[in-house]
Amino acid sequence: MRTTFLRPVLLATLLGLSLTACDAGDATPQAASQPAASGINITAQQNRIRAQKVDEIANLLPEGIRARGTFVVGTTGNGTPPLSFRADDDKTIIGVEPDIAQLVADVLGLKLDLQATSWENLFLSVENGQYAAGFSNITVTEERKDKYDFATYRQDTLAFEARSDKDLSVREPKDVAGLTVGVGSGTNQEQILLRWDEQNKAAGLKPVKFQYYQNTSDYYLALKSGRIDVYVGPNPTAAYHVAVDKQAKIVGTVSGGGQIPADIAAMTKKGNGLADALQKALQHEIANGRYAEVLKRWNLTNEAVAASEVNPKGLPRK
Structure with a gap:
């Protein structure tokens, strides 16, 4: 899996640093809950958890x-x-x-x-x-x-991220029918969405409108402005963005392999x-x-x- 992301120091300075994890997905997409955010250390003095030689x-x-x-x-x-x-x-x-x-x-x-x-x-x-x-x-x-x-x-878990005021829940392929979706080109998540879209069209549902931008910050601007309904990316980075942005939420998760655990x-x-x-x-x-x-x-x-x-x-x- 690959992705790009906004510079963390800038986000932390502007918005305050915290991180929220969503419920892990399995072979079936699930709605994600949002536990309380907690602070996280982004200084050079990490004091990492260490182990002993075996x-x-x-x-x-x-x-x-x-x-x-x-x-x-x-x-x-x-x-x-x-x-x-x-x-x-x-x-x-x-x-x-x-x-x-x-x-x-x-x-x-x-x-x-x-x-x-x-x-x-x-x-x-x-x-x-x-x-x-x-x-x-x-x-x-x-x-x-x-x-x-x-x-x-x-x-390996992917997350569906939407604006906080959107009434969306992504649990299965039909939930993305007719939506405008931002996704990275050539990624696992794109392949999953393309399969879902084909399945939906075969069932007579509306197609997904795919939107591709140059980097993740562009996707988030599109999400904030309403140009896309949902953005799909790795769960950890989505959870981080939700916590620091305060204007987005995770509306579902899925395994990085779609129907296959990854x-x-x-x-x-x-x-x-x-x-x-x-x-x-x-x-x-x-x-x-x-x-x-x-x-x-x-x-x-x-x-x-x-x-x-x-x-x-x-x-x-x-």
Whole structure:
């Protein structure tokens, strides 16, 4: 999954910083509730939740990574709170993705070397071995499994966001019939909506009017002005926007795979021997509760997984 987002420091300054999580979706879209917003730290002094080295898991590392002593992790860091974004010093990369990468690095006994990069370069750099892993809201797909191995750590959830004064609820495909919908081109959410639209038209319902803009801030301006009825994007960033904007609400959620459950995972080069160590490190932190503390810190408890898996079934090939 990929998206762009408004600069968090500007939003925090203008609107006050808080984050609201919505109820997690499953294979069926659901209406989302809005619990009370809570403050969140966007300073460079993060005081991350830390873990201890576990020798039996660290011993699973490929020799090259163990000898180097650093865990080089790629993340976009391009302004997608609360996933991976820059702190108020406009330099330090913070968010739930860096926090989970830090837990894994600690368990493996490695120093975290977090590298901010573009979405496209992230995949290239993991494939060529420049980065040991990618932590950047990466959805597991069957096509990606051709080149990469995965260790899961969050549910992939999408949210439908509308203006606060709109009487909308998105629970199933018919609920978007006739609406003007903003969605990113080439994203998983676009593919889901296109399938829904075809299903609706086959049932004699009105078609969706799709609107595409250059970046997410343009979508939010269109939502605020009424040029679109609903915007569809990743649940974490939608929840953040709802909290800081105060003029929007989440009206439904759905799995990032639509009718198919989808997973967010750490990504590493296929066959390099690292995936098993990543999975066991993640599972260790899930079991001892520190993983849950990290998700709670960013109000993403609703996207927690009960167990980490290596290379689960991914979204089908297009």
